[in-house]
Amino acid sequence: MKADPSGVLVGTHFIDGDHAACEGALAAGCRFVAGYPITPSTEVVERFAARIPLVGGVFIQLEDEIASSIAIQGAVWGGKKVMTVTSGPGLSLMMEHIGLAAITECPCVFVDVQRGGPSTGLPTLPAQADMMQVKWGSHGDYEPIALSPNSPQECFDLMIKAFNLAEMYRVPVFFMMDEVVGHMTERVVIPPADQIEVVERRWTAKKPAEYRPYETNGNMVPDMVKAGDGYRIHITGLTHDERGYPSMTPATQDKLVRRLLNKIRLNADKLLDVREEHTEDADVTVISFGITSRVATAAVDDARAQGLKVGHARLVITWPFPAARIAALAERTKVFLVPELNMGQMVQEVERAVAGRAKVVSIPHAGGTVHEPETILAKIMEAAR
Amino acid sequence: MSTEQAVLDGLEIDNPVMPYLRKDRIPHIWCPGCGIGTTVNCFARALGESGLDLDKVAVVSGIGCTGRVAGYMNLDSFHTTHGRPIPFATGLKLANPELKVVVYSGDGDLFAIGGNHFFHAARRNMDLMVVCINNHTYGMTGGQLAPTTPMGATQTTMPYGNFEQPFNLPFIADACGAVYVARWTVYHVKQITRAMKEGLSKRGFAFIEIISPCPTLYSRRNRLGDGVDMVKYYKEKSVIKNGANTKEVDLSFQGEITVGKFVDRERTTWLDGMNDHFSKVFGSKFKKYGVHHVED
Numbered sequence: 001m002k003a004d005p006s007g008v009l010v011g012t013h014f015i016d017g018d019h020a021a022c023e024g025a026l027a028a029g030c031r032f033v034a035g036y037p038i039t040p041s042t043e044v045v046e047r048f049a050a051r052i053p054l055v056g057g058v059f060i061q062l063e064d065e066i067a068s069s070i071a072i073q074g075a076v077w078g079g080k081k082v083m084t085v086t087s088g089p090g091l092s093l094m095m096e097h098i099g100l101a102a103i104t105e106c107p108c109v110f111v112d113v114q115r116g117g118p119s120t121g122l123p124t125l126p127a128q129a130d131m132m133q134v135k136w137g138s139h140g141d142y143e144p145i146a147l148s149p150n151s152p153q154e155c156f157d158l159m160i161k162a163f164n165l166a167e168m169y170r171v172p173v174f175f176m177m178d179e180v181v182g183h184m185t186e187r188v189v190i191p192p193a194d195q196i197e198v199v200e201r202r203w204t205a206k207k208p209a210e211y212r213p214y215e216t217n218g219n220m221v222p223d224m225v226k227a228g229d230g231y232r233i234h235i236t237g238l239t240h241d242e243r244g245y246p247s248m249t250p251a252t253q254d255k256l257v258r259r260l261l262n263k264i265r266l267n268a269d270k271l272l273d274v275r276e277e278h279t280e281d282a283d284v285t286v287i288s289f290g291i292t293s294r295v296a297t298a299a300v301d302d303a304r305a306q307g308l309k310v311g312h313a314r315l316v317i318t319w320p321f322p323a324a325r326i327a328a329l330a331e332r333t334k335v336f337l338v339p340e341l342n343m344g345q346m347v348q349e350v351e352r353a354v355a356g357r358a359k360v361v362s363i364p365h366a367g368g369t370v371h372e373p374e375t376i377l378a379k380i381m382e383a384a385r
Numbered sequence: 386m387s388t389e390q391a392v393l394d395g396l397e398i399d400n401p402v403m404p405y406l407r408k409d410r411i412p413h414i415w416c417p418g419c420g421i422g423t424t425v426n427c428f429a430r431a432l433g434e435s436g437l438d439l440d441k442v443a444v445v446s447g448i449g450c451t452g453r454v455a456g457y458m459n460l461d462s463f464h465t466t467h468g469r470p471i472p473f474a475t476g477l478k479l480a481n482p483e484l485k486v487v488v489y490s491g492d493g494d495l496f497a498i499g500g501n502h503f504f505h506a507a508r509r510n511m512d513l514m515v516v517c518i519n520n521h522t523y524g525m526t527g528g529q530l531a532p533t534t535p536m537g538a539t540q541t542t543m544p545y546g547n548f549e550q551p552f553n554l555p556f557i558a559d560a561c562g563a564v565y566v567a568r569w570t571v572y573h574v575k576q577i578t579r580a581m582k583e584g585l586s587k588r589g590f591a592f593i594e595i596i597s598p599c600p601t602l603y604s605r606r607n608r609l610g611d612g613v614d615m616v617k618y619y620k621e622k623s624v625i626k627n628g629a630n631t632k633e634v635d636l637s638f639q640g641e642i643t644v645g646k647f648v649d650r651e652r653t654t655w656l657d658g659m660n661d662h663f664s665k666v667f668g669s670k671f672k673k674y675g676v677h678h679v680e681d
């Protein structure tokens with residue numbers, strides 16, 4: 001389907017990533033946002049609050065992030081596409097409701113404009129240190145989707161993808177920005193609505209008497225309904241059967257949890273978005289994501305200019321982790337370098353995927369600024385030796 | 386025929402509230418003598434008498450014995466997380482304003498872990514009916530201290546008797562701006578039904594507190610007898626004072642219980658306020674949200 005033009009601010013703009021992310025959400029059809037202010041994410045909701053009255057929808061500033069992260073789920077069952085926006089401390093408060101979204105299969109987008117942590121940390125400065133938290137932070141087993149934009153333009157483009165993936169897989173989708181991407185101002189081109197592909201919610205074709213909320217039709221993702229349409233659904237955070245009714249048996253648990261994981265794991269090939277440069281002949285491959293990829297690009301270009309066989313694989317979808325692709329790269333590459341604005345998170349996934357077939361070197365950074373390109377270049381030189 | 390089936394068949398023939406329940410989920414989990422079921426009976430009758438299209442009524446619960454109510458109602462129903470039914474209901478209502486949304490949860494859920502949400506939803510006059518089953522305890526987890534446990538009552542985590550001051554729930558609701566505030570006990574089934582009917586027809590934040598026995602934990606631990614003994618106590622010690630000053634309706638251990646409709650007033654709801662305000666700010670460019678527009 002094409003985007004609803006009422007939310008699409010067609011044109012060429014000079015805006016920062018936070019504002020672009022908001023425009024992406026509006027273009028994707030997001031019509032309900034609940035949030036609580038926190039630097040460096042606040043501009044996203046400020047813009048939404050300013051824009052939504054004339055687009056047609058609701059913004060509400062709630063009392064905290066716990067409320068925001070569940071109000072959006074109520075709004076999903078009321079029929080809306082939704083988002084909440086936060087940064088580290090708020091994300092920490094949202095954890096219980098990420099699990100609720102996972103088990104109830106509630107399509108929603110969580111924007112995390114990352115800043116330095118732990119705790120209040122560096123409120124106004126960047127980090128990429130929430131990567132593992134969104135994967136593992138809520139209790140129990142679940143598989144989220146996460147995307148990492150590296151520019152304001154991508155904050156727009158990938159936000160639409162984030163909403164589309166939320167609808168396709170009915171999982172919480174994390175939009176992993178960082179302070180630099182959020183606050184950097186660049187040119188953002190917003191195309192006309194008829195050039196924006198939007199995935200609508202897949203409503204059931206069944207009548208209320210035949211409908212079961214968690215019955216899958218072969219593709220592991222059940223069709224939805226909303227409250228008020230006569231289906232009289234029951235939705236619970238308890239382990240449930242196909243009717244949505246609580247069922248406290250190991251067998252139901254096994255069936256449900258396996259499906260929740262498999263709808264992502266078995267579709268990993270469709271959820272692959274790794275943007276590669278020079279990886280065909282690379283002896284050394286830099287793996288990066290988000291803002292760090294822009295620093296890495298500079299370092300890789302420098303090294304290439306010096307004749308080194310170095311490649312760059314940028315993870316755009318960071319969760320599910322593209323393990324199969326990294327494993328394939330390990331057939332040729334001898335050393336992987338993993339710069340990230342944390343003390344070594346995604347590098348663990350790289351190590352797991354590479355499984356000893358190549359050397360994996362972490363280039364950690366505690367946050368507060370981005371890496372120096374020279375730091376990455378020096379590591380490339382060292383690895384290429 | 387199994388005894389369970391016999392019970393079900395009997396229910397189908399005799400029980401006028403059965404159409405409001407999910408028959409395939411009965412029997413319920415509540416203990417004999419528990420007051421929660423009585424309130425559900427009242428809720429079903431209130432729904433029936435309200436004249437509302439039940440396809441447009443949703444119920445949202447948190448976690449606890451009372452939190453299980455959502456799962457038994459034959460409505461769109463949501464069993465959420467502990468303490469958070471109010472913000473979930475807020476999102477549901479704002480996303481689909483044609484719904485009547487009822488929050489049905491326990492005293493611990495709504496006033497301990499979820500207290501902040503209650504205050505703010507009442508302040509905003511969010512259009513919700515909130516029913517709180519106050520059994521003075523955490524039933525689901527085995528009888529721990531609640532923010533409503535009277536001074537002197539014993540709980541597993543107050544083994545020598547409670548020395549903390551409990552909340553006066555109607556006073557909180559009143560102070561935060563609820564437009565309808567009532568308290569009844571499970572002895573007052575007719576009044577509960579009427580209050581729920583009024584709450585369902587009220588625009589804005591309506592709050593109904595229902596004092597309810599937890600014979601398994603609260604009464605037994607405090608040697609207060611069974612469910613019937615508790616209802617006898619409610620009958621003997623309840624004093625109806627409609628319009629009472631909510632400041633003066635504190636509860637004490639086995640003391641007098643002031644019941645009645647304390648507050649019934651009008652105030653602009655959050656959504657009406659938003660629509661009115663944006664109509665002023667943006668003029669005809671603004672299309673009222675959640676209101677059907679007739680194209681001409």
Ligand SMILES: Cc1ncc(C[n+]2csc(CCOP(=O)(O)OP(=O)(O)O)c2C)c(N)n1
Nearest residue numbers: 448449450451467491492493494523524525
């Ligand atoms: C975040 C979280 N903390 C604690 C619990 C455990 N828990 C479940 S129900 C409950 C208290 C319920 O008390 P109340 O709301 O009064 O309901 P009742 O069972 O008395 O009806 C608690 C503490 C939980 N489920 N979630």
Ligand code: SF4
Nearest residue numbers: 415416419450524599
């Ligand atoms: S534990 Fe108490 S509140 Fe829970 S069902 Fe039993 S009697 Fe009712």
Ligand SMILES: [Mg+2]
Nearest residue numbers: 491492520522
């Ligand atoms: Mg209780």
